[in-house]
Amino acid sequence: xxxxxxxxxxKPAFAVLPIAEYQALLDQRETLEDLKAFDTALLDDExxxxxxIVKRLMEGENKLKVWRDYRGLTQQQLSDLTGLSQPTIAxxxxxxxxxxxxxxxxxxxxxxxxxxLAY
Numbered sequence: 001x002x003x004x005x006x007x008x009x010x011k012p013a014f015a016v017l018p019i020a021e022y023q024a025l026l027d028q029r030e031t032l033e034d035l036k037a038f039d040t041a042l043l044d045d046e047x048x049x050x051x052x053i054v055k056r057l058m059e060g061e062n063k064l065k066v067w068r069d070y071r072g073l074t075q076q077q078l079s080d081l082t083g084l085s086q087p088t089i090a091x092x093x094x095x096x097x098x099x100x101x102x103x104x105x106x107x108x109x110x111x112x113x114x115x116x117l118a119y
Contacts, residue, residue: 063117065093067110081109 001021006014041048049070056066068078068089075093079086082105089106092098098106100114107114 062093064089064098064106067112067116068093071110073110078106078109082106 002018003021004016005012006016008014053066053070057063068075073081075086075089078084078089082089082102084102084105088098088102092102092106097103103117104114107117110117
């Protein structure tokens with residue numbers, strides 16, 4: 001590393017280094033921060049969502065269908081858990097958004113936040 005030190009009162013006060021080396025240090029710091037965030041997330045009790053599910057959501061696939069599939073539920077099983085009819089769930093997965101009340105029931109049954117289903 002090619003570093004020049006500037007002293008004040010005989011003690012190093014500033015370090016001057018080439019911009020490429022400075023950028024490399026910034027990149028290393030960002031990597032370390034990412035690793036720290038990853039380690040922290042592993043220690044939390046929050047659920048990890050598989051990349052495949054994240055991709056499906058980001059590609060605009062119906063959120064209800066993605067979450068239902070992820071939880072391994074059929075439309076009928078979700079119907080039984082929520083009290084909503086299976087045809088209502090099918091329509092929400094293909095044609096229309098549901099009411100807030102219905103979305104809340106579905107979010108509880110799927111163990112997700114309401115925001116995860118909001119359109």
